[in-house]
Amino acid sequence: MSQPQIHFLGDGALQCSLPPPATLKYQQRIWSIAEQAASWPEVIEVVPGMNNLTLIMRRPVADLDQVAKRILDVWPHADGCAITGRDIEIPVVYGGSTGPDLDVVARHTGLTTKEVVERHSAGQYVVYFIGFMPGFAYMGGLDPTLATPRQTQPRLSVAAGSVAIGGEQTGIYPLSSPGGWQVLGHTALSLFDPQQNPPTLLRPGDRVRFSAERIAK
Amino acid sequence: MIDILQPGILTSVQDLGREGQRQLGIHPGGALNTLALISANLLVGNPREAAGLEITMGACEMRFRCDTRIALAGDDFDARLDGKPIAPYWSAPVRAGQKLKFSHCSRDGTPAIRTYLAVAGGIATPIVLGSRSTDLKAGFGGHQGRALRKGDRLPIGGMEAALARIGGSIFGVRSPHWNGLAALPHDSSEHLTLRVLPGPEFEQFTVAARQDLWQEKWRITPNSNRMGYRLEGPELKRKQNRDLLSHGVVPGVIQVPPSGQPIILMGDAQTTGGYPKIGVVISADMWKLAQAPLNAQLQLQLCDLEQALLASTEQQDYLRQLEQTLAALEWSRARQYRR
Numbered sequence: 001m002s003q004p005q006i007h008f009l010g011d012g013a014l015q016c017s018l019p020p021p022a023t024l025k026y027q028q029r030i031w032s033i034a035e036q037a038a039s040w041p042e043v044i045e046v047v048p049g050m051n052n053l054t055l056i057m058r059r060p061v062a063d064l065d066q067v068a069k070r071i072l073d074v075w076p077h078a079d080g081c082a083i084t085g086r087d088i089e090i091p092v093v094y095g096g097s098t099g100p101d102l103d104v105v106a107r108h109t110g111l112t113t114k115e116v117v118e119r120h121s122a123g124q125y126v127v128y129f130i131g132f133m134p135g136f137a138y139m140g141g142l143d144p145t146l147a148t149p150r151q152t153q154p155r156l157s158v159a160a161g162s163v164a165i166g167g168e169q170t171g172i173y174p175l176s177s178p179g180g181w182q183v184l185g186h187t188a189l190s191l192f193d194p195q196q197n198p199p200t201l202l203r204p205g206d207r208v209r210f211s212a213e214r215i216a217k
Numbered sequence: 218m219i220d221i222l223q224p225g226i227l228t229s230v231q232d233l234g235r236e237g238q239r240q241l242g243i244h245p246g247g248a249l250n251t252l253a254l255i256s257a258n259l260l261v262g263n264p265r266e267a268a269g270l271e272i273t274m275g276a277c278e279m280r281f282r283c284d285t286r287i288a289l290a291g292d293d294f295d296a297r298l299d300g301k302p303i304a305p306y307w308s309a310p311v312r313a314g315q316k317l318k319f320s321h322c323s324r325d326g327t328p329a330i331r332t333y334l335a336v337a338g339g340i341a342t343p344i345v346l347g348s349r350s351t352d353l354k355a356g357f358g359g360h361q362g363r364a365l366r367k368g369d370r371l372p373i374g375g376m377e378a379a380l381a382r383i384g385g386s387i388f389g390v391r392s393p394h395w396n397g398l399a400a401l402p403h404d405s406s407e408h409l410t411l412r413v414l415p416g417p418e419f420e421q422f423t424v425a426a427r428q429d430l431w432q433e434k435w436r437i438t439p440n441s442n443r444m445g446y447r448l449e450g451p452e453l454k455r456k457q458n459r460d461l462l463s464h465g466v467v468p469g470v471i472q473v474p475p476s477g478q479p480i481i482l483m484g485d486a487q488t489t490g491g492y493p494k495i496g497v498v499i500s501a502d503m504w505k506l507a508q509a510p511l512n513a514q515l516q517l518q519l520c521d522l523e524q525a526l527l528a529s530t531e532q533q534d535y536l537r538q539l540e541q542t543l544a545a546l547e548w549s550r551a552r553q554y555r556r
Contacts, residue, residue, distance in 0.1 A: 008497075045239050048465075128491070
């Protein structure tokens, strides 16, 4: 396992990144180190990314070089399997008015809408990290035959709960927002609720399955 | 309680932001100029982290429904309490029924962008995910998760402790500008200098881009907000246009999208990004950016970590001095009272 490159990200953060490509094995190690580093007294926040990890320091900032050294020390010993994650099933109504791009994906991939739904709901997905907006999970595991480019003109508003494909990734919009992903369907589950603790349904390391409730006309 | 009579262009409840939620995609948010919000809080006897109002572009008007004390910090919007001027970094008692009105520009016509209002006891909207700050994009926190509107009524926290600390008089303190922490530009012929540390991808940019970054002036375009300030200047090119994998970002990061026109991320920026980061504005200079008017010219100055940390210490010293000055005021008042 290669050692990460560590950069200062301004005067209060460190960024550690592994060389591409991102793999689940690397990512498991990143989750494990994130969990350890979160308990260090100098660190106030940890932000796992895709194949990388950002540590944000408590102020006044202590010696960043010391923290960088500590990361390199623990890196080879981090046990990638320590984070187990949870199994989460997300019921989806595919197609219809809340899945307006199901046909677009079918046309692009040369599959029938039924085949798109079958392949999308057969997948086993893993949450690599959360970013972009509260509770938005970047997931690995999309069947490569379903990959569809983003829309050339992003929609001004994609509804909360929209299940979509953007390039080789699939995701769920936790909030209504502008967005360019191809919307396949909709889930009634709440992905982000600031009144709940934790406020997001998904966390890094979770395993996700989509279950097809039905295909709407 | 405070009644909002005119919200202005963008007025929202902000405190020092929320921590510990970035890995769930929730940005820290909070006042863009924390130095100003903390100063205003100290001037009314509040703890540093109390919530106040961040008023963008002025033009805001409100009525107080109870006796309290207020302080302003940040830009001058020719604020008037029942017609009587009250300047930034001043603290004044307010009687129930009095009206506070901000103009859309300063008294002398210099551009103004943001100011902060603190009220003794703090704005007491509910704490959501550890903070009272308004997350305008995700729509939670602050007052109903949104910018203030006409007719909104804001609760004020228990103010007795704060009022007991600060007396009944009107007084002011020297602003951080006077203390030499910064000189802000008055018009587009002047520029604001921000100190910058090279970012993780600095070396991936061409020699010309790396020179331009430090030598050219960068204009803050009007397409700037609490998420990011979009700058205009020469195109910054990378040696190779390799895609980066998504990674964590922090306020101050200067990212360069394929257009070559940099964006400085602010407090409401998303938690992760994918553009190369040519530099990061030091945290001690972020408050200056929060006060820089649109179209202002920026000069980016290379600095090292030691200088950056020293600048943070100087800023903390300013706040500690302010605390000491106010504590001395409290002590002398207490003595007078005993006599």
